[in-house]
Each structure stands twice: as structure tokens, then as C-alpha cells.
Amino acid sequence: MGSATSCFNSTLYRKTMTRFWPLWALYGVIWAFLIPLNLLNQFFWLQERYQGELDLQSMLTSAALDIPYLLTMGVALSLVFGALAAMASFGYLYNNRSAAMMHALPLRREALFTTQYLAGLSCLLLPHLAVALVTAAAELAFLPMECWGEALAALAVWLLVQSGTALFFFSFAAFCAMFTGHILALPAFYVILNFLVMVISTLLAELMNRFFYGFPGRGWVGGRLVEWCTPVYLLSQACNWNVVQTGESGVAVTREWGLASPSTVAIYAVAGLVFALLALLVYRHRHVESAGDVVSIPLVRPIFKYGVSFCAGLCFGTFTSTFLGWQADAVFLTACVLFWTVAGYFTAEMLLKKSFRVLNAWKGCAAVAAAMALLCAACVYDLFGVESRIPDAGQVASINLSADMGYPMDISGFHLSQITEPGQIQQVLDLHQAIINERDRNGADNYSIYGDDYIFFYVTYTLKDGSTLSREYSSVPIFLDELDKEGSVTQLADQLIQNRGLISMVYNFASFEEQGRLVEAYLTDVRMLPNSLSPEGEDRSTLYLDGAAGEDLEGLWEAVKADFADGSIGVRYLFSDEERLRNTYRTDLRFQWELPLEEQPGRGGQYAPAAESSPVGQTYSSSLSITLTPNASRTLEWLRTFSGLGSQYELVLHDEETAVGSVSTGDTSVAPPYQEAVLAD
Incomplete structure (x- = not known):
């Protein structure tokens, strides 16, 4: 007779759900107040206020169609409760006695993981289902029959999308749970990894802004890839419930309700399943004795150590130089970055070894400090040509220009989008090149004090290959005696603002x-x-x-x-x-x-x-x-x-x-x- 291998234990599942009932009960109560109770409150209020049958029917339907607007808030709830559910489901991994007891049960690791994973996921999905059923009953009771399809469709969208975001965040939290043996490290790693790519990208952009003349300090480098690696940001955008209005000449004649990006939600839901599978693979090789360690997987410890060192150098280094007012001094900025890189390295070493005796790890510290020094040196000497990079006119598809130059002040700046005329593109490129050529006179900090006036120049080139290049120059000095000087910033800026085609775009009468x-x-x-x-x-x-x-x-x-x-x-x-x-x-x-x-x-x-x-x-x-x-x-x-x-x-x-x-x-x-x-x- 063949033997069967179980991947699920119903008794353990019920015990976990019973033990942590306050978690899923609180989550369900929050959604109950947000949707069915709120909807019933609106139904009763509307029935008292609107006496006309058509007006009442329209308002009741509108209230039901507004339910998916809560999906953006739902992303935040999934983020928080996903971490809490993972802490509850896999909390036994962070205590030596609990870990030894659970792994002594006659269950394979696959069965133990699957049971706990499904229990944690149920804390999120079951409240969704219960709330949806109650809401559907309310809609069937109050709405006219001809509106049921539209209202239930909106409710189904909420149920599917909210469940998809919850699946992703819980699975990602479960994945993070496998790499640590400390209960407080789990939410820390979870939050950090959710925003890590965007934070590092922003810190790199800020560092490059300090070193490279004209590099924009706002936003982050990396574009769309950074957004995809920041699920909270992209899911919040994707879960917007919009009204798409269509009609001739901009006059709306129909309204279609729809999610901003259903495909994005679907991709993250699939990614959640992938993270769950990866978490299982890590769990199979996790040592029970790692309970209590900040990082439980030996292979990940060097990544943690050098990552903390790198991020500390970028974050606290730029903050310190800015706080002391020396952010424009490349030498002082480099010194601050190196100091905090070293401090971050030894801090990470202390966390890993759970000891203050870490000075014997100076070799690794010297290596990471040397790597950071090389990075700063590459920025100081612009080894990659970031400062001087200007696209050729033939590479530019369009230009967005935001400049503060010229008088009178009837327009709030010189803001232009989609400049495509070749002559105008060349004028912008010429002015950009002149600003770079006069960099030494303008001052490395972009705040010259000797000009007759100053201009602000922020340009974004959209290239024909789809990429973009942005540069920002503030307080660029201009001089009255250089109005006729060929190739000077003053002369080229004056030519730019005298271009009647560009001026027409600025006022834009049409x-x-x-x-x-x-x-x-x-x-x-x-x-x-x-x-x-x-x-x-x-x-x-x-x-x-x-x-x-x-x-x-x-x-x-x-x-x-x-x-x-x-x-x-x-x-x-x-x-x-x-x-x-x-x-x-x-x-x-x-x-x-x-x-x-x-x-x-x-x-x-x-x-x-x-x-x-x-x-x-x-x-x-x-x-x-x-x-x-x-x-x-x-x-x-x-x-x-x-x-x-x-x-x-x-x-x-x-x-x-x-x-x-x-x-x-x-x-x-x-x-x-x-x-x-x-x-x-």
C-alpha cells in the first residue's frame, strides 16, 4: 500500500488561527467599518434625503461604485497587516524553545511551512471574503435589480485587487521572515526591503547632485525599474479607481470606471506566489539554531554587513555635510561619507556577532572604505563624463524646459513641454553647453554672487531611443556686458527668450x-x-x-x-x-x-x-x-x-x-x- 506525504496539517492550522484570532478579527473589523457599515450608513442617509426615485437610485449606485476607491488605502493596510500576519505565523522561528518544539513535531518542513503560510494568508483573505459577502447582501437588498451587475462588479474588483495586494505583501513578509532569527528584525527588514531600491536610488541621486554640476537632486535614478522595485509606490498608483470620460472635443458623454493598471496588480500577485516558493526553499535549509540571530542565513550575512555600511555612508554622510553647511566641498563630503561607511560597517558587525568586540574585522572595513573612496573619487573627477554629457541634436526627440529667465513677470517662469522643432532644440542645446563651459566661473555650488542677474535652467531631453536625460542649473549668473558676446550664457539665453515660437508656446493662447x-x-x-x-x-x-x-x-x-x-x-x-x-x-x-x-x-x-x-x-x-x-x-x-x-x-x-x-x-x-x-x- 502506497504512503502519502502530507503538505498540510489541519490541526496546526486551526491552532494558529485560534491563537491569533485578534489579528484577523481586527483586520476584518476595519474593513467592515470601511465598506459594509459605511455603505449601509450612506444608504439610510440617502433614503432620508432624496425623495425622487431616479435621484435616489443614482446616488445609491454611485455609493456602491465608490467602493474600489478604498483600494489605495487597502495597499497601506496590506503592507501593515501582511507583516503582522507573518510575525504571527512564523514567530516560533525567533525563540529557541519554540523553534525546537515545532520542528520536533512529526511534520516535514514543507508541511510545517505550508500550514503556517496558509494560516497567515487566511488572516487576510478570509476577512476580505466575509466583508464582500456582507456588502453584496446589502447591495442586493437596497439597490434596484438593474444596478446589481454594475455594483457587484465593482465589489468584485475590490475583492480581487485587495486580495492580490495582500497576497504579495504577506508572501514578501514571509520571505523576509526566513532570513532573520529575531522578531524585531522581521518588520525592520520588511520595511527596508520594500523601500530599499528607491532609497538607495535617491541617495545616489543626492550624492551625484553634490558632486556633479547640474545633476538634478530631486527624484531618483533608475526610472521605471526603481518603481517596480518599490511595490508600495507602484501598487498605490495601480490601484487608483478612475473615471475614464470619453467624448468629442473634450466634452464628456460617457463614463467608464476602471482600475489604473490591473496588469500591475496581477504581476505583483504572481510575484507573491514566487516569493512564497522562495521562502519555502530557504526554510528547508534554515538552521533551527539560528533563532535569536539578526541574520539567520550565513550566505546573506556579508550582504547585510556591506549593505548597511554602504547605505549608512550615503545617507548619514550626505546628511552630515548638509547639516554642517559644507555640502559643496567635495573633500569634506567624501570624508563624511567614509566616516559613516566605517561606522555602518562596525555597527552591522556588532549586530551579527552580538558583541562590541568587532575591531578585529578591520580588514573588511578597510575594503569597503576603499570601495567607497573610489566611488567618491570617480564622482570628483567625473570619470564617466556625467557633467559634460549633452545629447546630439539628432538624438533628441523632444525637450521639456523649465526656466526662470527674463522679464516681465506676467508668466510664472519659462515652462515648455514637447519642444520638437530642430532649430529650437539646437538653441536649448547651445545654452546648455554654454552653461557647462562657464561652470568654473559660475561656482561649484551653483550660487554665484557676482552676476548682474541670474537664471534657472531645468531641462529634460527625451531621446529617440526612449531614454531621458535631465539637468538642473540654479543661480547661473548673467552679465549685461556679455549680451553681444558670442557663445556666452547671457547671449544665448537672450536669444532663447526672443524666439517668438517658444514665446507663443509659453502663453499658449490656442x-x-x-x-x-x-x-x-x-x-x-x-x-x-x-x-x-x-x-x-x-x-x-x-x-x-x-x-x-x-x-x-x-x-x-x-x-x-x-x-x-x-x-x-x-x-x-x-x-x-x-x-x-x-x-x-x-x-x-x-x-x-x-x-x-x-x-x-x-x-x-x-x-x-x-x-x-x-x-x-x-x-x-x-x-x-x-x-x-x-x-x-x-x-x-x-x-x-x-x-x-x-x-x-x-x-x-x-x-x-x-x-x-x-x-x-x-x-x-x-x-x-x-x-x-x-x-x-
């Missing part, structure tokens, strides 16, 4: 016209002329243009566009010098637009943040500011005709002592004739 409705216009910083109520006049008033009879705001908008096409509006000046002050008014003409919430028109205006999803037809306000100039003849003529400009109000140049049509104090020359011709009443 995006407002295509999707928006003009609702208001007003002038800022106008001067009220003397009258009976104010004999001396009044400065810095706001003049609204949307209430007077006979006003045609569309006509004003067309006048502005015509002046912009002529180059008399939207003129940029690299310096706030006399030329700029005498050729631009203090006054900005501001248009207020009403746009659909899902639209994101061009730069140059100020935007309210768009929600992830919104009801059909919801709008938001956006404004576009344009600084007026004396040469904007069509715009000024409209204002003189409809706003009382010249009879009740006047515009003032940035030279505040020179009003329209007046004589400058200390200057006997009358203002240019075109001012008087346009604005004189």
Missing part, C-alpha cells in the same frame, strides 16, 4: 480658445486720475472690464492676439534694465477662463489642481496674464474706448514716476509720441 470660455478680464495696477472724490488720484487700483455696457471681451482678446502676432505684446527682456522699465507698464491685463476640469491648457496661466475623477461637465477657473506695453496699439485702443482709460484711469510705466502722457521727473523729454497718440483722451 489652448484657452479650444476648450475654454472667457468669463472675465481686468487690469491690475492702474492709476485713477484725480476727481472730486480723490483730488490727488489713487495709485494701484484694479479695473474690472466685465461689467460696463458695450464691452466686448472677445474683441479685447482678438486685439491682444493681433498685438502679440505683431510682436508688441509678449516682448521679453533678459534684464530688468532701463530698456525694460521704459517699455513695459506696471499693468497686467488678466483674462479669466472657465475650462473643463480634465483639461490642462498651456503654461502662462495659473491653474487649479484637477481631481483624479470628476462629475461630467465640472469646470474650473484659469487665468492668463499679459503685461501691457506702449506699442500694443490695438489693445490700448480697445481699453481707451471701453474702459475709460485716459479719462478716468492711466497706465504707468515701470519707471513709476512716468505716467502715460506725462513728463518724467528729472527728464525734460516728453514721453514718446505713440503713447500720447494712443492714450490721450
Whole structure:
């Protein structure tokens, strides 16, 4: 008669579930309050408030469809309770007596692992199932029959996705549990490994930012790979429950509810099964005597030791140099990194040996310190050409540019996306190259103190092979006497902001016209002329243009566009010098637009943040500011005709002592004739 090998023990399973019932009970209670009880509360409240049958039916269905919105919160709950379930299921591994007792049972290791693994997973999946059944009963009781399919489908999405995330996080926690013999080390390793790649990538980016001129310090290096290795981040993005609105010309006519990335959740669920299998393989070779050790697998101990040393050097080294204010000094930064690398190495050695007598491990410490020193030296001398790397124009598919350069200040920076015209791409590349060429004069810390003005330049190149390259330069000095110096940063920056094609992209009039409705216009910083109520006049008033009879705001908008096409509006000046002050008014003409919430028109205006999803037809306000100039003849003529400009109000140049049509104090020359011709009443 053949013998059977059991991989599961029902008695041990029931004992584990009974012993740790508070864990799965608490998890179930949390979800019970979040879904069925909350849903019932909404059902009762809606029935009291809405009397119309159609309105009530719509609101009840909407409440049921909102359940998957909790999936983002569910990722955090899975992260926490996955670790707690693993600590409960495999807690016997961290005590010598418990480990010896459990492994003395007449069970193979495969059966012991499988039983405990399923018990821990049941602490998460069974509450999901119970909550889903109760919620389904509530929906069937309160919702009309024609809405059952849609509501139950949304509930099924929640059940499957939440169970998938719980499977991954618990399996990953079980995998981490196999590598340690200490109960407190498990959650520490679990949290660290969940964020390790992103943290190391961020620390490397910060270190490179300190060493390499122009390397951006924000974000992390590694791109999509780093995101995939940070499951909390990517799952939170994937579990967004969105409303996809479709229709012609941006007008929503249908709404389809859907998960942001179901495939991502499925991939992580499969990864959870892989981690469970790997945990079993490690468990089969784990020594019972390792209970109490910080790292229980001998092969992993060197990885732990050198990993702690490396991360300590990067993290605390950069923090120390920043705290002491010497982050720009490469020698001091290197010294801080090496000091904390050594400290991290001996700290890890103490944890592994459970002793303070670790100085005899100096050889390994010297090796890791030497490796870190070589890394810092490679950064100091830029052995890989990071600082000087600029793509060829033929390699660039598009450019995103964010720059703070030039006046007037009617636009909040020089923000451009998807620059694809070859000539414009070459201009950006030339300016970038000039900034690198003048690096020594600009200063290694990017904070020069001797320029006539300064520019900020942040560029991201999207290359034709799909990769990206980003660089950021702040406080780059520019000089008035270099405006005509060929190839200088000042000259190339001035050429860039004079490019009318780029200026058109910055103001982006077309995006407002295509999707928006003009609702208001007003002038800022106008001067009220003397009258009976104010004999001396009044400065810095706001003049609204949307209430007077006979006003045609569309006509004003067309006048502005015509002046912009002529180059008399939207003129940029690299310096706030006399030329700029005498050729631009203090006054900005501001248009207020009403746009659909899902639209994101061009730069140059100020935007309210768009929600992830919104009801059909919801709008938001956006404004576009344009600084007026004396040469904007069509715009000024409209204002003189409809706003009382010249009879009740006047515009003032940035030279505040020179009003329209007046004589400058200390200057006997009358203002240019075109001012008087346009604005004189």
C-alpha cells in the first residue's frame, strides 16, 4: 500500500488561527467599518434625503461604485497587516524553545511551512471574503435589480485587487521572515526591503547632485525599474479607481470606471506566489539554531554587513555635510561619507556577532572604505563624463524646459513641454553647453554672487531611443556686458527668450480658445486720475472690464492676439534694465477662463489642481496674464474706448514716476509720441 506525504496539517492550522484570532478579527473589523457599515450608513442617509426615485437610485449606485476607491488605502493596510500576519505565523522561528518544539513535531518542513503560510494568508483573505459577502447582501437588498451587475462588479474588483495586494505583501513578509532569527528584525527588514531600491536610488541621486554640476537632486535614478522595485509606490498608483470620460472635443458623454493598471496588480500577485516558493526553499535549509540571530542565513550575512555600511555612508554622510553647511566641498563630503561607511560597517558587525568586540574585522572595513573612496573619487573627477554629457541634436526627440529667465513677470517662469522643432532644440542645446563651459566661473555650488542677474535652467531631453536625460542649473549668473558676446550664457539665453515660437508656446493662447470660455478680464495696477472724490488720484487700483455696457471681451482678446502676432505684446527682456522699465507698464491685463476640469491648457496661466475623477461637465477657473506695453496699439485702443482709460484711469510705466502722457521727473523729454497718440483722451 502506497504512503502519502502530507503538505498540510489541519490541526496546526486551526491552532494558529485560534491563537491569533485578534489579528484577523481586527483586520476584518476595519474593513467592515470601511465598506459594509459605511455603505449601509450612506444608504439610510440617502433614503432620508432624496425623495425622487431616479435621484435616489443614482446616488445609491454611485455609493456602491465608490467602493474600489478604498483600494489605495487597502495597499497601506496590506503592507501593515501582511507583516503582522507573518510575525504571527512564523514567530516560533525567533525563540529557541519554540523553534525546537515545532520542528520536533512529526511534520516535514514543507508541511510545517505550508500550514503556517496558509494560516497567515487566511488572516487576510478570509476577512476580505466575509466583508464582500456582507456588502453584496446589502447591495442586493437596497439597490434596484438593474444596478446589481454594475455594483457587484465593482465589489468584485475590490475583492480581487485587495486580495492580490495582500497576497504579495504577506508572501514578501514571509520571505523576509526566513532570513532573520529575531522578531524585531522581521518588520525592520520588511520595511527596508520594500523601500530599499528607491532609497538607495535617491541617495545616489543626492550624492551625484553634490558632486556633479547640474545633476538634478530631486527624484531618483533608475526610472521605471526603481518603481517596480518599490511595490508600495507602484501598487498605490495601480490601484487608483478612475473615471475614464470619453467624448468629442473634450466634452464628456460617457463614463467608464476602471482600475489604473490591473496588469500591475496581477504581476505583483504572481510575484507573491514566487516569493512564497522562495521562502519555502530557504526554510528547508534554515538552521533551527539560528533563532535569536539578526541574520539567520550565513550566505546573506556579508550582504547585510556591506549593505548597511554602504547605505549608512550615503545617507548619514550626505546628511552630515548638509547639516554642517559644507555640502559643496567635495573633500569634506567624501570624508563624511567614509566616516559613516566605517561606522555602518562596525555597527552591522556588532549586530551579527552580538558583541562590541568587532575591531578585529578591520580588514573588511578597510575594503569597503576603499570601495567607497573610489566611488567618491570617480564622482570628483567625473570619470564617466556625467557633467559634460549633452545629447546630439539628432538624438533628441523632444525637450521639456523649465526656466526662470527674463522679464516681465506676467508668466510664472519659462515652462515648455514637447519642444520638437530642430532649430529650437539646437538653441536649448547651445545654452546648455554654454552653461557647462562657464561652470568654473559660475561656482561649484551653483550660487554665484557676482552676476548682474541670474537664471534657472531645468531641462529634460527625451531621446529617440526612449531614454531621458535631465539637468538642473540654479543661480547661473548673467552679465549685461556679455549680451553681444558670442557663445556666452547671457547671449544665448537672450536669444532663447526672443524666439517668438517658444514665446507663443509659453502663453499658449490656442489652448484657452479650444476648450475654454472667457468669463472675465481686468487690469491690475492702474492709476485713477484725480476727481472730486480723490483730488490727488489713487495709485494701484484694479479695473474690472466685465461689467460696463458695450464691452466686448472677445474683441479685447482678438486685439491682444493681433498685438502679440505683431510682436508688441509678449516682448521679453533678459534684464530688468532701463530698456525694460521704459517699455513695459506696471499693468497686467488678466483674462479669466472657465475650462473643463480634465483639461490642462498651456503654461502662462495659473491653474487649479484637477481631481483624479470628476462629475461630467465640472469646470474650473484659469487665468492668463499679459503685461501691457506702449506699442500694443490695438489693445490700448480697445481699453481707451471701453474702459475709460485716459479719462478716468492711466497706465504707468515701470519707471513709476512716468505716467502715460506725462513728463518724467528729472527728464525734460516728453514721453514718446505713440503713447500720447494712443492714450490721450
